[in-house]
Amino acid sequence: MNKKTMRLSQILSSHTFASYADVVNSFSEKDLCLIAQMKRFFECTEADRSFANALNDDSGKHDVRKRMRDIGIAFEPQALAPLWKQPDKASRYWDWVFDGKDTLKIDGDLEADLKTHPMLHLWAAWLRARTQMVNTNASDVPDTEMIRRFHAWRQRRIAATQSELGHYADQIDHPIFAFELSKGCSMSCAFCGFSSEKLSAVFDDTPENRRLWSQIVRDGYAMFGDAACGALCYYATEPYDNAHYLDFIKDYKMITGAVVCTATAAPLHDPAWLRRLIRFYREGPDPWPRISVLSLPILRKIHDTYSPDELRDVTLLLQMKNAPRMKAKSGRTRHYKNEHLGGLKIPKGAAFIPQGSIACVSGFLVNMVDKTIKLVSPCYASNQWPHGYREFAKTTFEDAKSYRAAIEKMVETHMPENPLPDSRLAFRDDLRFENQPNGFLLLSPNKKHHIGGHPVFKEIGAIVDKGTYSYRQVMESLLKNDTSMVDIDLSLKMLYDKGLLDETNTAR
Numbered sequence: 001m002n003k004k005t006m007r008l009s010q011i012l013s014s015h016t017f018a019s020y021a022d023v024v025n026s027f028s029e030k031d032l033c034l035i036a037q038m039k040r041f042f043e044c045t046e047a048d049r050s051f052a053n054a055l056n057d058d059s060g061k062h063d064v065r066k067r068m069r070d071i072g073i074a075f076e077p078q079a080l081a082p083l084w085k086q087p088d089k090a091s092r093y094w095d096w097v098f099d100g101k102d103t104l105k106i107d108g109d110l111e112a113d114l115k116t117h118p119m120l121h122l123w124a125a126w127l128r129a130r131t132q133m134v135n136t137n138a139s140d141v142p143d144t145e146m147i148r149r150f151h152a153w154r155q156r157r158i159a160a161t162q163s164e165l166g167h168y169a170d171q172i173d174h175p176i177f178a179f180e181l182s183k184g185c186s187m188s189c190a191f192c193g194f195s196s197e198k199l200s201a202v203f204d205d206t207p208e209n210r211r212l213w214s215q216i217v218r219d220g221y222a223m224f225g226d227a228a229c230g231a232l233c234y235y236a237t238e239p240y241d242n243a244h245y246l247d248f249i250k251d252y253k254m255i256t257g258a259v260v261c262t263a264t265a266a267p268l269h270d271p272a273w274l275r276r277l278i279r280f281y282r283e284g285p286d287p288w289p290r291i292s293v294l295s296l297p298i299l300r301k302i303h304d305t306y307s308p309d310e311l312r313d314v315t316l317l318l319q320m321k322n323a324p325r326m327k328a329k330s331g332r333t334r335h336y337k338n339e340h341l342g343g344l345k346i347p348k349g350a351a352f353i354p355q356g357s358i359a360c361v362s363g364f365l366v367n368m369v370d371k372t373i374k375l376v377s378p379c380y381a382s383n384q385w386p387h388g389y390r391e392f393a394k395t396t397f398e399d400a401k402s403y404r405a406a407i408e409k410m411v412e413t414h415m416p417e418n419p420l421p422d423s424r425l426a427f428r429d430d431l432r433f434e435n436q437p438n439g440f441l442l443l444s445p446n447k448k449h450h451i452g453g454h455p456v457f458k459e460i461g462a463i464v465d466k467g468t469y470s471y472r473q474v475m476e477s478l479l480k481n482d483t484s485m486v487d488i489d490l491s492l493k494m495l496y497d498k499g500l501l502d503e504t505n506t507a508r
Contacts, residue, residue, distance in 0.1 A: 016132045020287045020313075023129045034119060035126050036312035037073045038080070040303060044071075045084060047299050047318045055084050071303040079119045089113070097124045098131065130287070141225040146411050150176075150224070150363075152497075153415040157362040157377035160499035164379055164430050165357070166446025172378055175230035176363030177220060181242040183369040187265045189294065191319060193358035194236035194387045195331040203368040205244035213248060213368065215400035217255045223407065229258030235365055236387075239277075239289075240266040246276060262289035263317070268298065271305055278310060290315045328358045330381030330388035356380035357388025364407060365389075371397050375410050380430060380445060392504050414503070419471040419496055426467035426502040433465040440465075442500060449500060456487045464495070467502075 017023045027035065044067075045052040054064045055077055064077065083090045092110055114121045141147055154174065162169040181203045185196035203209055220228040231252065239245045239262055249260050259281065267274050274289075281288045293299045293316050302316070318325050327333050359378040366373050375393040379385055393414045397403040419425060427433060427442060431449075434441040439452025440461030451457050459481065463474055471492070478488050495501050 017129060018133075019284075020130075020133060021284055023133060024285050024313075026129060027126070031122055032312065033309065034075065034122060036308035037075060038119060038123050039312065040071060040308045041068070041073055041075075041077075041080065043299065043316050043318070044068075044303075047293070047320065047323055048296060052084065072308045075119065079117060080123075082113045082117060082120065093120065093124070097127050141227050142223070146408060147224065147227075149415040149417060150411050152417060153411075153503075154362050156497065156499040156503070158499075159497075160428060161362070161378050163444045163447045163449065163499065164428070166444075168357075169378075172360050173230065174362040174377075175232055175360060176224060176227055177231035178235040178361045178363075178365045179216075179231070179233045180235050180237045180365070180367040180369070181233055181239075181245060181248055182237045183367065185236060185238045186241050187238050189265060189292070189319070189332075191327040191331075191333050192236075193328040193331040193333065193381070196236040199238075199241050201369045202242045203248075205247060209368075210251075212400055214251055214255065216366075216403050217252055219400060219404045219407075221256045223404070226258075229256055231256075231258065231260045232262070232361075233260050234263065235361070238266055239264050240269055240273065246273075246280060250280070259284055259286050259288070263292065264289055265292040265294060265319075267291045267293075267302055268305065274306075275310070278314060281313065285313055287313050287315065290317055292317045292319045295320045328381070328388065329356045330358065331386065334381050334386055359387065359389035361389070364410075371403075373397060373403070373406055373410070375414055382429070384429060390504055418493060419501065421472040422470050424467065424502075424505045425464050425469055425471050425474050425492070426505065427464060428500055428502050429504075431500065433461065435461070449498075451495070454487065454491065456483055456491050459483065460488070460491050460495075464501075 017026070024032065045055070051064060051067065054061065061077075068074075068077070077084075083093065089110065093113075096110060114124075141151075154176065158169075158174055161172060161174075165172075182199060183197070183201040184199040185192070186199040188196075188198065203213075217228075220231075233239070233245065233249050233252065242248070245262075249262070252258060252260050262277065262281075264274070264277075277289055291302070291314060293302065299316070299318070299320070302311075319327065327336075329336065357378050357380060359376065362377040363375070364373055365376050373395050374391055376389040376391055378388060379390045381388040385391070393410050395406045395410065397406045416423075428444075430444055432443040434443065435458070436450070436452060438455075439450070439457040442449040442451065451461060456478070459478055460474070463469060463477060469477065474492070475485070475488055479485060492501075
């Protein structure tokens with residue numbers, strides 16, 4: 001085994017990385033050049049059916065090779081042939097890449113392909129390394145009552161998301177801040193999961209606004225410490241719409257040390273702007289920005305405009321119609337039929353169902369134009385929550401002082417450590433209740449919660465399912481049956497801490 005193979009084998013094993021920079025630094029410049037080209041090749045095969053079909057068509061091979069050369073791909077398609085010539089083998093390859101197995105445990109057939117097609121080994125190591133990064137942002141967090149309340153609330157929201165969204169919850173990292181630097185969005189994407197309004201205003205780079213922005217960022221960091229590093233400066237907005245977007249995110253980095261993420265659907269509006277954004281992230285390096293690609297012609301233009309190396313760390317989200325990437329069934333697409341959302345067909349009886357939200361924040365959604373703050377967390381889109389996030393509270397602010405006061409008030413009012421005596425007790429709105437002999441069952445779209453082990457649970461389940469009684473009334477009703485107050489309190493606390501109870505009513 002040569003040195004390069006040994007290094008790739010180490011990456012493919014149990015090694016973890018503290019940052020994206022560690023991932024990049026694990027590969028040579030030559031390897032990174034090939035990785036960037038392979039990334040582009042797979043973007044073409046995934047999105048462009050004519051390109052993929054031509055790989056196996058002798059009459060089309062000349063055109064494929066010319067297109068590859070034109071967009072900076074120097075290797076021959078044969079270098080990755082097993083992935084597009086033998087679908088069964090390709091499936092085994094992807095399973096091996098993502099299931100965490102060591103290179104020594106692969107089957108002999110696939111191992112032989114890795115030896116004769118070394119770029120497959122390199123691509124596997126790159127993908128595995130990216131999935132093995134460890135998030136270490138929230139190491140320095142103040143120990144205050146407010147932080148303890150917020151942390152417990154956020155843990156309940158994460159538990160609720162895992163219960164409701166199942167498979168898709170693994171892809172959500174629950175940042176605590178999203179700042180919108182404009183009102184509305186210029187892109188009007190047909191699949192917008194937030195049903196963004198048309199762009200009407202931006203948060204201008206005036207001295208007054210810059211001071212407000214800097215103080216708001218400082219206050220967020222002062223209140224939440226490194227947890228505030230989990231942030232983004234867009235949501236139902238397009239970063240390109242604010243001409244000073246890059247200046248604002250540079251401020252965030254200067255104050256907190258955090259590099260916020262960026263997703264844009266405007267990669268061709270001003271290539272100089274995107275290149276400045278890419279250079280900012282390349283300093284880390286960091287795996288941003290992300291680009292939503294709205295059509296095949298746009299993808300081809302992107303590849304014509306930017307080199308493979310420029311887009312090495314940039315994820316292209318292939319959002320064109322019928323692309324394998326499934327659109328979220330929320331916002332504008334909530335009433336679409338599944339076949340109009342693109343993506344691969346979901347087998348009957350599959351372990352997960354199509355994603356119903358593009359929301360990620362479990363915390364504060366702040367619009368700097370309207371000066372509004374919403375307390376939100378992800379959920380499946382529904383009539384009640386059409387944009388794929390639950391709203392627990394909403395308020396406004398006028399200046400930095402009132403902003404901080406509003407955040408503190410939200411935590412105090414809407415994040416109690418236990419259900420409030422006069423708050424209505426009900427199960428989370430996505431849960432279905434079923435009586436059981438020794439307790440009850442709560443069914444979410446993706447998970448079964450068996451609640452039992454003590455006689456009190458059967459009584460609690462029946463009364464909470466009605467959704468009409470307050471915490472105080474539930475206690476009084478059950479105490480009449482000679483049920484222990486301690487048993488009732490501990491049982492309700494357990495349901496609360498697991499995120500199974502509805503907490504949106506505290507905002508009503």
